[in-house]
Structure formats: structure tokens, C-alpha cells
Amino acid sequence: MNMQVPLGVQPPPQPKSLAETGLSSVMMRDILLKTMFRMNLDMVTDLSRAICLPVVLVQELVDAARQQRLLEAKGTLNATSTSNEMGYQLTDAGKARALDALSQSEYYGALPIPLAAYSAQMKRQSVRDIKLTRPELMKGMGHLILPPDLISNLGPAVTSGRSILMYGPPGNGKSSISNGIRAALGDKIYVPRAIEYSGQVITVYDPIVHSSAESSVDDPNALRRTGNRYDNRYVYCERPSVITGGELTLDMLDLKYNPTARTYQAPLQLKASGGIFIVDDLGRQAEPPQKLVNRWIVPLEESRDILALQSGEKFTVPFDTLVIFSTNFHPNDIFDGAALRRIFFKIKIDGPNQEMFLKIFAMVAKKKQIPLDEATLIYMLKTKYPTIANNYANYQPTFLIDQMIAVCEFEGIPNQMSPELIDRAWGNMFVRQETIAK
DSSP states (O other): OOOOOOSSSOOOOOOSSSGGGTSOHHHHHHHHHHHHHHHTOOBHHHHHHHHTOOHHHHHHHHHHHHHTTSEEEEETTTOOSSOOOOEEEEOHHHHHHHHHHHHHOOOOSSOOEEHHHHHHHHHHTOGGGOOOOHHHHHHHTTTOOOOHHHHHHHHHHHHHTOOEEEEOSTTSSHHHHHHHHHHHHOOEEEEESEEEETTEEEEOOOTTTOOBOOSSOOOHHHHHHSSOOOOTTEEEEEOOEEEEOTTOOGGGGSOEEETTTTEEEOOHHHHTTTSEEEETTTTOSSSOHHHHHHHHHHHHHHSEEEEEOTTSOEEEEEOOOEEEEEESSOHHHHOOHHHHHHSOEEEEOOOOOHHHHHHHHHHHHHHTTOOOOHHHHHHIIIIIGGGGTTOOOTTHHHHHHHHHHHHHHHHTOOSOOOHHHHHHHHHHHSOOOOOOOO
8 A cells, every 4th residue: 555645734754865864884684683683684675664664675684694605595485376476485594693692682673763863853743833723623612611701811821832731620621621622733744663872772752652644654665665665664653641649759750661672662751742731630750740740841941851771871852732731729738839830831720610510411311311400490590509618620511411310310210400410419529527436
């Protein structure tokens, strides 16, 4: 299948020679041998898919390995009616070299992208180059009912690509708004399967984080046959969105070294490059919020991050991520003035007023197919909400309606609402303070 390079972000150019990969001949040869050994591959076309290089360049690697007596031709014994492709196998010397290379690093498969080439691609697809319009941002927010001025505040923040702090009482959609921003970004970027620095391989592409937008990307030959091609060492993806909450610790922002495989895995913020990093529930982590934000000071101000190898050697990677902090605490309670200055936009997300609450309630009821009842609404607004000082929250309509539906299903009656059902639902939304006997 021929693959067309999508419009939008400028793609990484496909290497036309081994030199254009930016990697040393030894690293490419060793990854080829390790891939043949671990994946039991013997055909150039299969190897092309595995190490993500065009067939013509893989053939060059194979020919060079044959000259070094690391590979030998198997002939066309495995030929089929549709292919007479030559097969290759590791010689004893090739197996020994593969095992030696595996003892140094278990990494095999897609050739990595040199850090300098990766940095150049990040400039071509920077999240800071996105210019969202009001309709695009509102579309990303989907069915959310938001205060009129919220989009006006969010728009410039997102378009700037700078950090955002959303704060306010819990249950009012800070997480949903963060996800809506991600949906509004819309376009797609190229994520490297792995990057290389100082001979070390760092895996970046993560199918849990990155949503591939490719329908068929595994055939570099298809790319070579078309006038439209890009480096298949990248995966064409939706802009990534990494969400972390109370489990976030400082060491999750460092390179993760696997001592058994002797390879590195990219930290969360590197996986989020070109997209969004959402720190939800800030203040609930084991690390103090001030300490977490201090870790971001250089990246937020200079658009670069500093990582360290096991050897202690430090190096710089691009920091091209829209960071969104979300907290239920007041910013002045968890940050000092210096930290707050580093966070460019501070947006308060308040609960809805009564009018907006009723709109949300009616919308949820319609979606869940439960008829509105005027007497029930009056009872809820006049009797129940005064007991909590009329503190409305965006999560409450869904919570209350789901509770009433659960009761109706259990009792075997049609979906309906009543003051009695509101009382039962209310009892699950708020727990009465009391002393529990031990």
C-alpha cells in the first residue's frame, strides 16, 4: 500500500544514504545483527520493516556485513511463487558479534534517531506553533458547559504554548478541560521510536501514550516507491497527552534505565513532546508542589530539559510541551512567588451558578434518558442545596442522575426522578460526619 505523507507538520526526510541516518556504521551493523538474531529474520524486506530503513539501505548494511564475514547468503531456497528474494543468515562470527552486542545493549529493531535530528524535527512540529481559533477550542471542549469568559482566558494560554495553572474547588471539570485542550490541538506529529545520544538508545514511542495515526506504516518500500516519503523511524501520531496525578514523583521525570537490557526509557515529559503534559491533583503527590515545580523551572523558561545517563553525563533535550497544572488548592497556599512567576497563565475554574447548574442537569438528563420533573428540581434547589450553602459543582448532575437511575433499575421501575430519589442520591454524594465506634 502506498502511503501519502499527510499535510500539516513538515515530515522528517527519509534518509537517502546510510550517512544520512546520522548513526555510526558500527551501531547500524550491530542493531541489524541483533535484530536478525532476536527476531529470526533472514529476508532484506523483513529486516527493512524491522529496523525501519528502506530496502536499498538495508541491502547496503547486509552487503557490508557479508564482507566482514558476519553474514552469509542462504541462496533462494526459501523462494516462493511470489518472491525469489535472497535469504541471509548469521555466520558463527556473526552470532558471536550479535551476542557480544546484546551483552552491551539488548536494544534491537528500529534504528534510533540521533538527538540532533530529533531536535530539528521538534522545531518543525512545535506545539508553540499551533494557533487555535475560538471555534476550534470550543469544539475540543465538546459537550462541556463553561462560563462565558473561560474560553477567552484559555485561548491565549493554549495558543502561546506556555504553562497553565488551573485551580479551583474539586469536581468542576479541570481534568475535563485539560483533555478538551488536548482534543482541540487536532493535528498530528512524528514521534521517534527511539533516539540516540552518545551511543546510548532511549526509547520514546509508547503505544500507551502515543496514538498512531498511520493505517499502514510498516513498508518502507511503499514509501520509496512514492514521491511522498518520510523517515519510517518515526511514527505518525496524534499529538501526545500524558496525564499524571497523585502518583507523580520526581524520579518519573528522569531517564529510566533498565539494568538488565542496558537501555533507557524516555521520561514522561519527553514522551509528551509536541503535546500536553497534565499534572492533575497537584498537591496530592508525595513530593511538595513547590519541589515539583522547581524541577520544571529550566524547561519552562528555556524550552530545554536536562537529562542524565547512568554514567552521570548530562545532556540537553528539547522541552516542547504544553504543561497544565491542575489543583484544588489556592496557588498562594502551595507555591512561593518565584514559582508562580514561572507559570505563565493562572486560570480559576469555579463551580457553576444556579442557572448553569440547571443547564448541565437538563443536558445530562436528556443524554441519560430520564425525564425532568419540576417538583424534584424545586425540592433539590430549595431544600437540599441550602444545606451546603448552595455550592454547585459540575460533577453533581451526573452523580445525582446516575444514582437515581441505579435505584430505578434495581426497583424495576422506569427511569424517573422524585424528591425521595434525590434524598437517596444525596446520601451517597455527601457522607454525614459522625463518630464511628472502634
